[in-house]
Amino acid sequence: MLPASPLLRLVAAVFPPSSLHRQPPPPPPCASGFLYIVPSAPAENGCKVRTFSEVVTEDLMGLFKRHNLRCTESFTRENVMEELKQVQPDEETTRKMLDILKRFHSKEEMSSDDEEESMLSEEIIQKVLSGQEVKLEDLSPKELKQFRRVIASGELIKLIEPWTPWWRQPSAKSIILSPEGCQLVRPVELASGPEDNITEIPVGPESPLPPLRQLICGEPSPFLTVHVVDVLYSYCFTLRLYNGDWHSDPLGAATVALGMSKVMGDLGQPETVAEALAACLEETCSPVYRHIGGFSFGIGLVDDVVCLLSLGTNALVCLLCDLQRLIRAGARILKSEKIGKTERRDTIRKLKSADRKVYFLMCWVHEQPAEVWSTVANFVEMEKTSLAQLGHGSKNFKDERKGKQQSKVLIQEV
Template sequence: MSCSNYNLISTSDVPEDQPGNHNTKICGICNLNTSKYCCPRCEILYCSLDCYKSESHTICSEDFYRDCVNEELANLNADDDTKKKTIEILKRIQNGENLELAYDENEAAADSDDEVADDLEQRIKDLDLNNADEMWNVLTEDEKNEFRALCNAGDVTSIIPPWEPWWMYSKEEKLVEEVNEKNMEDVEALRNCPGLKPVVEFGKLTTVQPSATIKMNIANVLTAYAFIMRYFNGELEPIEGTICFLMICGNLGSNTNYDDLATAVESVAQKCLQTEFIETDKESLEVMKHDTFLILQGPSHDNRDHYSKAALSHLHKVFGEAKKTEKGDKKSKEVNKNEFSKIFPDHKQEHLPKLEVVKLKKCMKKLEFYLSYIESYGMDFE
């Protein structure tokens, strides 16, 4: 008998002379309740699933489910995912759940999600993903309404995962370590960092002995960088990012010098709380201070300055992009206003202070000076 014939048989369909049947149709397992079903293997009458799965009927019920699973897997000509779903459905049946409901829930949900994902993928396949109007035009009304709702809610974190800073990795120091031992985690960590900007030797820039306060000023820059990177969730828009950075970095923003590390870091925290263009809290500022510590520590004891150089190099690149954008042809910024552009106008920056190109050039020169200093003297505060 194949499992395909293992259908639950109602006692109303069982002839009076069927083995295991009685005129009163009492459950043959508990001997208490009126029977409703007939076992397709041993043909005993039973009243409920509990009785069917009871200890006295275990051998029969377990053989039934085992045969069903084996037959399904033997006859099923499908991929591993389909087989897995089939097994899950059979397990749900054994646990007392309805077969039809189990199939509908699993297959309908999966089919629906797959169809939506495949359909959207086809619609945007040949589009320029940076063109908001083109993307908007291929969305359905439901998708447009969902996007509007997300924008109105203002909860960006619900659709954009928080950025994981590249400076979070720190190599675990070992008491004994093989010479020239290569750790793949070290390699991957450095690969995730911004590329280092090559600079000239510090001795070629000046013959004057550098002041010890240079390290404090660099720390002020690194602290502001750590905050602004998390503030923009890892994607630093050149113009707005640079303006906000200069607001909270006393050294590059207003040529302030610092005599100790604590003051250099705390200065950024106070400016973040004071400026009207940045919204933050004490918890975020504590994270910023810890990030500064991690950047100064570097990925490992032997490569302590790498994160500091990577941060300054990235900042130099962002400043360069901001300078290029600010000097660019304003006509290139003018675009045709289509449906999306009318509904969601471009983010304006008129509320922010104007970015001075001359000041940017000076800041970039200062960053090159700091990079050269670190290359020659390092950032060891001990």
């Protein structure tokens, strides 16, 4: 601690009388004849005279408001250093003071670097602070270039908290639905926002699922188990891509899901588990999604499919119900998008078709015995082993798969 007299000189040096821009006029005496009154005491006769401390405080606040933080700190530091010249500290005090000054200087340099490297304009920063959405077209060419550079460096990944899929949580093993396939208890109040529930198990249907015979006249397709595998992979891919939060972009998530699934996107009807998984992995390794993780990422998604199948009927019903909500949310967003009428009509038609298919699969899955899913899980696990050997060390999964298919045909012909 500094001696008393240097401390007083320090205060005088930091806040000299000349820094007060004006001397307050002497206050008029109150009716009681006193020049000052205690601030906390009630004023009598309507008199409230400012005390000396109030005047000084007000002037000091005005002084500091006219200077930014760095100017004030620099001014204070200069006066402190000048005053310390008159103090004779011991060796320990000197060492501590040097450490303090080094830390202060280091922080000041870092702050200066941050200001120079700031890549966003004041307008963009204000948008972010006010909670408004910032789009790529809002960025200037320089900002966009630097933003892409940051993405390529991988720095933004550090800011994203890794998401744990709901099907990987212990509670997913004990999902209970009514015999009709709907929720046993309907929540009275929902959470404050969808993003708060991205780690929770999605709720099942609100109303009972109808019997399959009410939806079709004949027998269902024998390939529906394969179609379920296709849809499960698509769902897992979409949620992994969006880090569990498809609510942030329902239309984009729905577009990704339909593009990944041959069944929902009307791109084909796979007839074997091998065909379904190979098509999904091929899309995952395509130039559009290769940057996400490629073949290894796709094999991880196959593990997700096995995990979901092992959870049984109720988990699959909840998953399909969540997928239906995703598709319907995307359709609602599409209505407000500024796109051409033809494109809007075609996209809405695809989303409605996918909605009906998912609902049909939901009703069909609900009627299947539990042993069906354990059998399908075994098939997927075996196919994963085969695909892993096929794609191990291959840079182009599509070409590798075609080469294997051609070799099989050649052997059959011979």
